[in-house]
Amino acid sequence: MIELQNLRKEYPEVVAVNDLEVTIPQGEVYGLIGPNGAGKTSTIRMACGLMTPTAGSAKVCGVDVHHQPELAQRNIGYLSDFFSVYEDLKVWEYLDYFAHAYKMPEASIKPRIDQVIAQVGLEVKHDAFIKGLSRGMKQRLGIARAVIHKPKVLLLDEPASGLDPKSRVDLRNLLLSLRDEGSTVLISSHILSELEGFCTSIGVMEKGRMIRSGRISQILSDETKETQFRVIRASWIGDGNAKAIFSALPGVTDVLVKDKDAAFRFSGTDDALADIPLLVASQGIKLLSFGEVKQTVEEIYLKLSKNEVM
């Protein structure tokens, strides 16, 4: 659905995007993460045809964005971080402008405008002038604009920047519904919690390079294999010397204890892990909770960005 092949962008003194190779299949929600200046915005701008690459190509639904821009735009919806809207238009006029600019069939425009306005929760503002809308409403209108022509691919560059918490939740729900409808989404963000539980894949960019890309589950699994241990957290009741008890268990290292909570590294099989509650219970410690700490996107990113993996 989105194919970036050897994508490169150079400026006089820097290489902003360095021979990027990414393929995002249909229905995937791909989170592009990295610090400011990693090249995320340049990548998205090249993917939607706003910026010409120095080398390489960007294809959306099999169409080269730079060789057949008007054909490619049919399938692309784009939203950037900070933007303005035409304040002197009404909400429906704004969407009507873009529906016509995307050359949608005339008969489908009005129902689609109503549908999209309802989807972003702006029904009561249908005939209102945009200049009277709040920042969050304008952002929602921006999302409505990006999806008015039912694009197969959505390219979102820091879409939640400047939004209040409520609008962020609304945005997240809207994007989830688009994901469920089968849209492919490429979303960039440096607020990693935004992407948690929403993206199916991630790509970590640093200094213009993609340092890791793939499905989140695969990256987590790879991480566990490479690091050779799992992090386990436990809490208990009882008066035993928990640190000594946990440290004596096979496969357990680096035990940290605070009050009645402990965290430790475990290197061993699943069977050995399942035996731990029984072993500590025999030493007078009754476990209230016991489980593996799943890594978050944020943790993966922090780990990768320190070049631990490379």
Next chain:
Amino acid sequence: MVSLARNPEFVRHLRAEMRPPRMLLSGGLALLICFLMQQGHSQWVAGAYPMNVPNPLPVTQTLYFWTLCVIAVVLPLWCLSSCLQAIAAERQMKTYDFVRTTRLNSLELMLGYVFGTPIMAYYTVGLAAVVAFFAGLKEHVPVSAMLLTFLMLAVLSIFASLLGLLISLVVEKPRAAGLLFVLLFFCWPMFALGAAAGQSPFPGISAFSVIPGLLPFYGAHDPSLPSSAPFFGVPTPSIILSLLLYVTLGAWVVMGLLNNLKKEREEIRLFSNKQALAFSIYMNVLLVGFFHLSPLRTRTGYEAAVAIFLSLNMIAFYVTGLVTLTSAERLKSWYREYKNGHQGYLSNNGLPWPWIFIAGFIAYDGFAAITLLASDARSPNVGFGTAAFATLLLLVFAVRDILFLQWCMLTRMKNPVSKGIGLLWLYYIAVVVLSSVFARHNYAGNVPTGLAIFTPAAVFNTDKIQGDAIFGLVLQCLLIAGLLLLINERLAARPKAMGAAAVASS
């Protein structure tokens, strides 16, 4: 392509600008001004002609004429000012990116902007034009003359809109567009003064002013404003030449817009190298077509023609150079490909200087053509050899300056072209001032030494080739070699892979 009435960009402006309250207010204001003019005019006529006037008033004393004068000033300037802001303002608001990602092509966008942005100007001035038309009918002004005048006004306004849009596309901020508007505002009277060119060796240039072409339709004749001018020796009505000039120049502006409307600002390049050369050919063909020496078939007439021809070609060289400047990114990419043998030196993304030299050959051909046409009147000092030297001298200075701008583009300078042009202006002003201060001896007919060495001023001294000018030519060639070395050094440097936030966010 969608029709104008359904063009989304046009409809957007129509909706935003033409809200009923605003239409009522602007229309009412326009009609009120017309009414006040009518009242003032009636009183003036009553005072000037106390008795009933048996014959129609001379056209310059009619209400039609005065209303038309106001329209002629307001409409093109309004169109120019609104289009000057169009894209620069959208780019600043970050709405233009969304327009660029729609399926509208460059032509549709251009039509939408050109006719949509000044829609309020067309509406209010349109109302005043209706008043002027009926006043004209009442005052027995020929209908054909009125319609032709309105047609020419429309042509001028569309040209002003196109020009404004092109400037808006190129400048970074609306403020810069505003400054350019002030500049163009003060240049506007020059279009009227252009009529004075009717007495020059290129009388067709006077058609930049539409006034001489329109006067005969009102039955007025002014010997200082010729109503026709020779075009390739054929007497052609000035109104036709005006149309020819504005339509063809407008076509070049349209080409620049179509090439770039959907591009990122940093990637804008008005013409390709071949288009830039075509522009050079167009300009020289036009000049040769306009060349006519009969009223002044003398040496001085020919020498004036040479001076005008060289000045206009100097502009053509700089235009060719400026529009063929390559962005640092493209130039570096070309340099790698060139070193690998995948691209030639004359590639579209290469250095601009070879193309300026080709434009020089075209200019020399034009020079030769007017020299042949003026064979019986030309000065014995201006032959084909002098023409070649003059063209070469102009070329070398143009190449030096354009290469300097190209080098600026390879540095970290922000807005390198405008800053580079500013530095070049400073250089030329400094040379002129210092040459004036230190010029002790000015031999008859000679250009001061400083000017002859450091500027192309010596080309206008057609009596003889100055030794200073030859020294200047050699010096500039050395500077060009130095600039080429500096450019090569920059191109060979490898960019670092590092954060791109600053560049991407810009």
